[in-house]
Amino acid sequence: MITFQTVANPDAFEVPIVEWGALSPLLIMALAPILLVTVSSVVPSFKKASLPTVYTAGAALLSAAVTATLWSDNRLLMDGALTIDRFTLVGWLIIAVGVAAIAMLLDNYIVKQGYFEQIIEWNVLLMISAAGGMIVVAAQDLIVLFVGIEVLSIATYVLVGLHLRKPIAQEAAFKYFILGAVSSGVFAYGIALVYGATGSTYLSEIATSGRNSLGLNPVVDSSLMLVGIALMLGGFAFKVGAAPFHSWTPDVYQGAPTPITAYMASAVKVAAALGFARVMHDAFGEFSVDWQPLVSVLAVLSLVAGSFIGLAQKNLKRILAYSSINHVGFILIAIYALDEGVEALLFYSASYAFTVIGSFGILMMMTQTEPVLAESDDEKMVMIGANKIRNLESADGMTLDDLAGASKRHPLLAGLFAVLLFSQAGVPFTVGFWAKLQAILAAVSVEAYLLAGFAILAAVVAAVLYLRIVVAMYLKSDDSEPARTNYSKLSLIAVVACVLLTVGLGIYPEPLSDLVTNAGS
């Protein structure tokens, strides 16, 4: 019998106190897009030139600035559903700054590809997706985490497929959507089993779920918990693109619009990796004996697959996709090292994020040249399946051979690209060196020597991967003239900022290492 009754005492509802101040970076990122879509539908003149780009980058930078003001905060928010600590704040900073850079890369990409009508939607989806990422980083509750991951991913599925005239983007979006939906299902199943074993979805309660009414400790005594952890691990491994759950990465990175590829490789991957680390450390810390071997296998496979399979690739976007799988290996090593690795994890995530944004950004800008003569149009026609289509975005099909003479055609961009590639390879005096060093030292400090050995080996092999690109740009030069480039000034600013950070932090890494110290909770 269903009985409807009013609540006798409404005061019995203990509605959580909303800490507006501490939540403001997240709220800015979530509400700015809603304001944008509302204003631009009422005031059509808002949609002109670079205004939406400036708005998005401004909102993201505001969010980053507010994050920086919260620096010494360390507390639970919203009745313990979210947390704000150094770990969260570094994650928020990476995501917010990343979104600003991506918005600047998107600036005239959208116009050039003929999607000016949709410029508002691209920016809105980007910002809401980033807000989902910020929820993931701060989540202290598995349900919050799951909703955050879905906001992050579903907006990304749409962004990948927004280039509607490009079949390869449609294919990428569909592949990503189907596989992503399955991995979300596996992840949710894992959450359900963990809830079944412990009776809670809060990370802190799972860790100390204590004894149930029979006096048993379900966390320690139940095999249900182990299956739940394994399933959640699989879901996370897919989201960060770790081998053997990586097979979607090259296809999707190649097919997606290049600025969106940069977004997926940076902010999305970092948000998922930080959420991964948080759950594994805070909720399943007692089970580290059980999950550490799995994480180390994922790390080794990612390192090996990323570097070795990457060597066999010709297409530049696919090479960078495999390189991002290789980077995930290092991030997983930092997660493996538990508390010893938290600083390495944050340092690697931060340095990796702006290096990869810069790399994809330059790839995109190299193809943004003045329209050339009609005779070369045929070269832009590519065969995809049975459909002959005009390849609107030539970065998708760019191979190592196409880079020959790039140092003459794009002297500035080639130079910047080389610096970013050296950083990804871990050459000293770039930030990538310190990041790789920290990850390897973290492995050594927990006596995982084999893992550290694999990391060094993979770093060497991956260095070949990056040097091949530099060689293609500088040594295989033909007698090409400087191209008449036609990229947005904003994109150039974003890329130059990435390079300056790479070199600056490479020579003087203290600011970033100060930022991430004491991040372990």
Added chain:
Amino acid sequence: MIDVVVFGVSAIIVLGGALGVVLSKNPVRAALSLVASFLAVAVLFVIQQAHFLALVQVVVYGGAIVVLFLFVIMLLGVDKVEDLDLPERSQVVAGIVSGLAFFGLICAGLFVSGPGGDEGNVALTGQIGRNPIDSTDDINQLAADIFTRNLVPFMATALLLTIATIGAVVMVKNSEADSSLPEAEVN
């Protein structure tokens, strides 16, 4: 006793319906098997005193979602077997093997005792961490839960719905975008 009988009958319908979804060659029959499965799940919820969940199960899943499925089947005109690309034999085998492996994994989680022995096994003891909720007024419970403990996910779902709406609109509207650029010549 009556609970056991009701559970047995509904469990058979749940599984039968699920098998029907997978095995029936006709998409419309598959969709209708899904309705049977959903409705039987609703009965299982009622046995557990989760009346509101049962109601939602019938209205949302049994009603709205299956109607959407049927609409799509009819709009795409794939209501006959010959319209479908049935999976290859190797795909079927791979599907069955991975399905059984997953089933084995879940069974292991439920019925194989962990390091703590039988006493720690949730499925054998029926005990989970939190005390069972007094289920006489599950709607009030739900309301209280949404506005207190689960307020954040409830709010975050609003973002999810926003991107779903914007995403759907932009992907449909996009198709007639800027005709000044060359269209893809499909086929």
